[in-house]
Amino acid sequence: MTLKTHIGGYQKVTGFGFYSDKVIDHFQNPRNVGKIEDADGVGVAGSESCGDMVQITIKVRDDRIEDVKFKTYGCGAAIAISSIATELIKGEMLEDALQVSNQDVVEALAGLPPVKMHCSLLAEEAIKAAIADYQNRMRNDTR
């Protein structure tokens, strides 16, 4: 039983052939790519020297994410994760968007190789930073 899990773990890390079709689809045809120029919130996570950097820009109306775009510098998994994460939060209320976890993202991609799990945190972090940026701006406006 243990052995089976063990081998399964290795299978997943051995190559791109082990990415789900969903990951490949989002890598090849990413949704919501770009940057909203008059964004209400901007969030960035990661760093270029680490080889992984995600930027999320959001447009908010009545506490709802009306539009969202991403730009990602990183591996194939990082790009697919960013893409699906924008799909998950687009049209959602801010409070619901904040509930989207990296586990939700991984599930929506039909799984990720274990070595790529860390990439899923980056998109979540960038989304939370974009929403925090928006909320910050709102607070400053009302003052």
Next chain:
Amino acid sequence: MKRIYMDHNATTPLREAVLETMLPYLRDQFGNASSLHFFGMQARAAIEAAREQVATALGAQPDEIVFTGCGTESDNQAIKGVAWANRDRGNHIVTSSIEHKAVMETCRYLEAQGFQVTYLPVDRYGMVSPDAVAGAITDRTVLVSVMFANNEVGTIQPIAEIGQVCRERGVTFHTDAIQAVGKLPIDVTDLGVDMLSLSAHKLYGPKGVGALYVREGVHADPLLHGGQQEGRRRAATENVAGIVGLGKATELQVEDMASEAERLTALRERLYAGLAARIDHVHRNGHPTRCLPGTLDVSFEYVEGEAIILGLDLAGVAVSSGSACTSASPEPSHVLLAMGVEPTSAQGSVRFSLGHENTAADVDYVVETLPPIIERLRAMSVLTPQPSFHETASAQ
């Protein structure tokens, strides 16, 4: 889908002729080479013929060749073996900062055991200076280990000059020649090399077998203790089929080495020229001429190497990258960083390593296929202002 393999520094396909020579030893000639009967003698004769083939290719004596289980073992055997055997003489090892992990991690292990290791810097082409080797040697130095040619960028080290330094100072000189054997002319005596590692699967032989050249008179403790195989230098029942394959593969590689080197060099230059003409912000890593014939390492700015590999793989082209995004803080290639390549540039590196099956048509296919992949990734990269993804996509 048409598949193009351009990752020969990772491994190579087995030559048909090599497989043919191996098959009898996987079938009816199954004897244990230590046995004193007919079956044993068949296996023994095959191993000794292979030993001659490998020795001839290196300008060595057959007795100086020890068969091992892989290139990594050869490196471990050379470094740990010499370090352990000479503990009463000294505890210092000199190596470079661009070695393969098989050498680097072995040295790190010995450091943890109390040995001292000097990791020499390299210039921007990845070249070690023989003067730096001379300057690093102390009266406590028992071994110098500098690779023959780098696996990532292909840069060929000044092995003869380093050999000369080691000879003058009376220090044993080991070279990891796993990427060089069968690609570059090698004569261990001319080069002043005392120990040399090689691996079969990098030269169109089978996986799971390698060899270590050990100059007569060089003392090294064995890694494996047990039977008397390999002149007590490596206990274990010999992998007869593997050894036969290694011998044949080495012989065949050396046979057409010069013409193949010329052909691969031309393909490599065609590939670089094609990519540089079609893609902006491209840098070549490694020495442009003192380089393995089929190896080309290129950095594509603003994009990450693994994404390029995935894009190429989906288009049927197999290459590799010094960048590996496998942990929370992925480290770019230690080789490129040691050469002074910027971390972001190192993250965008791709290694093309060409071999026998590759043709000019393959190179042209890559030259056509890669630019739109880079363009697409750059359009979605956060690192540089680019036209939007949809504009780029519709322009194609």
